[in-house]
Amino acid sequence: MPSRRTSSAVLHPRRPRPRRGAAATSLGAVGLAALLAACSSGTAGEGDPTTDGEAAPSGTAGHGTTATGYPLTVDDCGFEVTFDAAPERVVTIKSSTTEMLLALGLGDRIVASAFLDGPVPDSLADTAAQVPAVAEPLSDQVPGAEAVLGLEPDLVYAGWESNLTADGAGDRETLAQLGVATYVSPAACKAPAYMPDPLTFDDVFAEITEVGEIFDAQDAASDLVAEQRATLDGVTPDDRGLTALWYSSGDDIPYVGAGIGAPQMIMDAVGLENVAADVEDTWTSYAWEEAIAADPDVLVLVDATWNSAEAKIERLESNAATAEMTAVREGRYLTIPFPATEAGVRNVDAVVDLAAQLEALDL
Structure with missing residues (x-):
């Protein structure tokens, strides 16, 4: 099979992950490795804009921010994830992760989206229409590990921890052994040490910033956070005690x-x-x-x-x-x-x- 572009990931479990994963097939490391060995270049990423050549670099620091220094290690819901380079082939699970990449101008990195909760907002509709993997999602539920690995991703970006299980898109340890990094929206972390309590807009903006750093798209993340802060500051909360x-x-x-x-x-x-x-x-x-x-x-x-x-x-x-x-x-x-x-x-x-x-x- 062809060589795979990967962001090498080392993940160490610190906390058990919760329950739910709405998905297809359970695979162990041996089964997943066998599946990867059977991959062929003709089936992976067909129709994806990054398949025919290297993806254009996104988010090179340009107005005062510092470019990401790789390897970059983040602690995500109790798992240490190390990125050796900006991810180029991403499977997004849930609307929140898909829309995050679209909003940061990283739609060209999405090779598949799945388990979307509804249409993208009007502000992202034109952008989404230009991304085949978003215009035609892989699945309306959590995709199975075979389907995910068949796309040769270097990152699976999940909205919920429960998306990443053996019965879902693949458990984090096994995916890491196969060179696939995983990142869960930090707001969805369930372990007490990681769950935001309470969730604040600073937490939301922190995820935007961290995703920008992972993808070396700090300028786009900084601009998005500044825009959203300004918009939020423009809202006057109702004071009637409703x-x-x-x-x-x-x-x-x-x-x-x-x-x-x-x-x-x-x-x-x-x-x-x-x-x-x-x-x-x-x-x-x-x-x-x-x-x-x-x-x-x-x-x-x-x-x-x-x-x-x-x-x-x-x-x-x-x-x-x-x-x-x-x-x-x-x-x-x-x-x-x-x-x-x-x-x-x-x-x-x-x-x-x-x-x-x-x-x-x-x-």
């Missing part, structure tokens, strides 16, 4: 934004008091009886392709108990697309959008 429930999914038992994750961070910036803020988690199950008793002033409804805001409104208004909530009676709904609910480059725009929706309500 309460809100962030309703993500669920019927008999709603799943809501709790007190330390992206929903709390966004509501704080908008000026809304989260009625589930005392739950020490990013998301939590929440009894309807509690929601009805709290009687929030507004409801923030997550709009997902599999559970739309319209469906939630119908459910709320057709149930005799929830129909008596003030926010339901008065139609006080704010909506947010699901991809904007996880830590990433869309959070600041989500604040702007929700603040505008709140201002438009007749309260």
Whole structure:
């Protein structure tokens, strides 16, 4: 098989990884190695803009930032990952990681995207249309290890730790043995020593900065952080002491934004008091009886392709108990697309959008 371009990665597990990986086939190191040995140049990265030649260098430091000195080692959710060079062939899993690279002008590095949570925002639509791997995702779930390795990536950039398991895109140790680096969005780290508690916009901006360093794209990262800080600073939080429930999914038992994750961070910036803020988690199950008793002033409804805001409104208004909530009676709904609910480059725009929706309500 042809030689592979890789960012050599050494990963040492420090913490166990949690549960969920929605995926295809479990492979051990021997099976993955056998798969790699069978790879051929005619099948890897077909249609990817980097396949026909070396990718153009991205993010060379130019206005006061320092170019990345490789090897670069980062501690990611308890794993030390060493990059010997800027990744050139990246598999992104979840919208948050795909949109991060697009926003940094690194779409040419994406050889496959998967498990996207919805369309990219309008601000990235033109950029995404130019990246075949984003325009036509590899999978609508976590891809299996065979599919990932068949693309010969040098990095798998995952939105959740649970994306990187033997039953998912491959476990981190095995992928490292095969020369494939892994990086998980730091906001999604679950071990107590690494989970942001609470998540802040500084954490979001820190990921942008770190990804910029990994890819030697510091200028693009610096510009993006400065732009987002300025936009966030331009939002005046509502000062009326309005309460809100962030309703993500669920019927008999709603799943809501709790007190330390992206929903709390966004509501704080908008000026809304989260009625589930005392739950020490990013998301939590929440009894309807509690929601009805709290009687929030507004409801923030997550709009997902599999559970739309319209469906939630119908459910709320057709149930005799929830129909008596003030926010339901008065139609006080704010909506947010699901991809904007996880830590990433869309959070600041989500604040702007929700603040505008709140201002438009007749309260």
